[in-house]
Amino acid sequence: MACDISKLTNFSTEQKQLIATCVDAYTEDLSNFVSSNVDVSEKSIEQTIRDRFEKEILQGEKWSYRTFRKYKNDLYAILEVILDQVLPEGWSENEFFNRFVEVIRVDLGDQNEFYAEENGYLTVSKFSGNHWDTIRERMDLGTPITIPTSWWEVHFYNEFERFMKGIDSFAKMLDKVRKSFINNFQNATYTAFAGLASYVPAAFAGSGALSTPANMTALLTVAEKVSAANGGANVTFVGTRAALRNLMTNLDTNWVAESAKEDRKRVGIVSDWEGFSVLPIPQVFQAGTFNFALNDNQILMVANNRDEKPIKFVYEGESRIKDVNDYRENVDMTLEEQVHVKAGLGVIAGSTIGVWNLA
Numbered sequence: 179m180a181c182d183i184s185k186l187t188n189f190s191t192e193q194k195q196l197i198a199t200c201v202d203a204y205t206e207d208l209s210n211f212v213s214s215n216v217d218v219s220e221k222s223i224e225q226t227i228r229d230r231f232e233k234e235i236l237q238g239e240k241w242s243y244r245t246f247r248k249y250k251n252d253l254y255a256i257l258e259v260i261l262d263q264v265l266p267e268g269w270s271e272n273e274f275f276n277r278f279v280e281v282i283r284v285d286l287g288d289q290n291e292f293y294a295e296e297n298g299y300l301t302v303s304k305f306s307g308n309h310w311d312t313i314r315e316r317m318d319l320g321t322p323i324t325i326p327t328s329w330w331e332v333h334f335y336n337e338f339e340r341f342m343k344g345i346d347s348f349a350k351m352l353d354k355v356r357k358s359f360i361n362n363f364q365n366a367t368y369t370a371f372a373g374l375a376s377y378v379p380a381a382f383a384g385s386g387a388l389s390t391p392a393n394m395t396a397l398l399t400v401a402e403k404v405s406a407a408n409g410g411a412n413v414t415f416v417g418t419r420a421a422l423r424n425l426m427t428n429l430d431t432n433w434v435a436e437s438a439k440e441d442r443k444r445v446g447i448v449s450d451w452e453g454f455s456v457l458p459i460p461q462v463f464q465a466g467t468f469n470f471a472l473n474d475n476q477i478l479m480v481a482n483n484r485d486e487k488p489i490k491f492v493y494e495g496e497s498r499i500k501d502v503n504d505y506r507e508n509v510d511m512t513l514e515e516q517v518h519v520k521a522g523l524g525v526i527a528g529s530t531i532g533v534w535n536l537a
Contacts (some may be wrong), residue, residue, distance in 0.1 A: 180207040181263055189259075196230040197260055203227065204264045204353060228347055231256075254499045257352055261497040264356050265519065270365075274459055278480075279367060280487040286495025291322050292526055295405050327494045327522035332358055335514040355517050363463040363521065365471070367489055370525050371416075372459075372472045374488065375533040382407075382479075385535035388427065400532040401454060407530040408481035414455040420474035422458055424536045426451060455482070479532035488527045494520040 181201035186194045203223045232240065235252050239245045262283075284290045287451070332355055340346040384400050386393040401413050415425065449456055464471045502514040 181204065185263070186259065189256075190234070192230075192234045193256065196227070196234045197256060197263075199223070199230060200227055200256075200260045200264045200352070204260075204356065218482050224347060224350075226417055230499050250501065254501075256412075256498055258497045260352060261356060261499075261517070261519070262368050262493075264352075265359060265401075265493065265497070274457065275364075275367070277457070278371060278487055279489040279491055281491045281493070283493040284495075286520070288494075290325055290327070290492045290494070290522070292325065292490050292524075323490075323524070323526055325490050325492045325522040325524040327492055329520050330359065330362070330515055331518045333480065333516045335512040351515075359519055363458075363491065363523070366523055367491065368459050368462050369471050370523055371489055372476070372478070374525060374527055374531055375476060375478060377527065378531060378533045382532040383532060383534070384532075385537065388425065389535040397534050398452060400534060404479045404481055404530060404532040408483060411481040412455065413532075414457050414480050414482055415477050416457045416459060416480055417477045418461045418472050419458045420461070421477055421536065422456055424475065425456075425477055445468055454479075474533075475536040477534045477536065479534070481529045481531070482531050486528055488529075490524045490526055492522040492524075494522065 181198040183194055183198055185198055189197065230251070232238065235256060236245050236442075239248075244296050280292070282290060334355075336346060336351070382400055382403055384396050386396070388394050388397060400413075405411055405413050415422065416495075417425070458473070461474070462471050463469065498518045500516050502516065
C-alpha cells in the first residue's frame with residue numbers, strides 16, 4: 179500500500195515526498211513518486227532516497243560526521259514516521275494474516291477496544307400460547323475487550339564510515355529493523371493462534387491416528403460440529419505443514435483432481451481435503467532456542483466466518499529512535515541506535531473451533 183500522505187501534516191512538501199518515496203519503495207507501491215522520469219530499479223530508488231536525504235534533511239550538505247550530528251534529530255523524525263507506516267504493511271501479502279489477524283493503530287494512551295460477539299443462538303421453545311410465564315434468558319450480544327500493549331525494542335550499532343561510503347544507508351537500516359519487528363510479531367501471532375486449542379470444549383476435540391475408518395469418521399464429525407456451531411459455515415483445517423501432511427497420509431490420489439496432485443507434489447499438501455479447505459502456517463522457534471513452538475501433530479478446525487478475525491494486533495502511538503551517546507558513548511566511532519515500538523497481541527475467539535491431535 180502506498181504512503182498515506184494525509185498523515186504527514188507536520189512536514190514540508192519536499193519532506194513528504196521523501197517519506198513517500200521511502201514508504202512506497204518498501205511496500206512496492208510506487209503511486210506516490212512525484213517524478214515521471216524516476217528510475218524504479220532498486221539501486222536507483224536507493225540512490226534517490228540517499229539524494230533526497232541530503233537535499234531535504236541535510237540542507238544540501240554532504241554526508242559527514244558533522245552534518246549527521248547537526249541534523250540527526252530531523253533525520254530520526256523522518257525515520258520514525260516511515261517506520262510507523264511500513265510496519266503494519268508487513269503482513270499484507272500473507273494469506274494467514276489476511277484471514278485471521280485484525281490490525282489497528284491507536285494514539286499513545288488511547289484505549290483500544292475490540293468487540294467479541296456472542297455467536298450462539300437463543301432458545302426457541304414451543305408452548306401453549308395462553309400465558310406469559312415462560313423462562314427467559316439474557317440476550318448476550320458480546321463483550322468489549324481491550325488488548326494490553328508493551329514496548330518492543332531492537333538495539334544495534336554500525337560503523338559510521340559505512341554510511342559515508344554508501345555501503346550502508348539509513349534506508350537499509352530501517353528496512354532491516356522493520357523486517358526484524360515483523361518477524362518477531364509474526365512468530366508471536368502464530369504461537370497465539372495455535373494456543374486457541376487450549377480453549378476448545380471437549381465436545382469439539384478429538385485425537386488419534388487417521389489410519390482407521392473410525393478415527394477418520396470421528397475427525398469429520400468434529401469438523402461438522404464446528405460447521406453446525408457456526409451457522410453452517412464452511413470449515414478450514416489449519417496446522418503446520420508437517421501436521422497437514424500427517425492429515426493427508428492416507429489420501430487416495432485416484433479420485434482427486436490433477437491440480438491437487440500437482441499441489442501435493444509441489445508443496446506436500448493439497449489445498450482442499452475431504453471437502454474442507456486447508457491452510458498451512460509456518461513453524462516457528464521458541465524464543466532463544468531451536469525448539470519448535472508449534473505442535474506438528476495438531477490440527478485446528480476454524481469456521482470460515484470471514485468477518486471475524488480472532489487475532490487482534492494493536493500498534494500504539496509513534497515509533498521512537500534514539501542514538502546512544504550518554505556515558506556509554508562509543509570510542510570506536512560506531513553508531514549505536516535503539517528503536518522502540520509499542521504493540522499488543524491478543525486472541526478473541528467468538529466462534530467455536532475444533533481441534534484434532536494426531537497420534
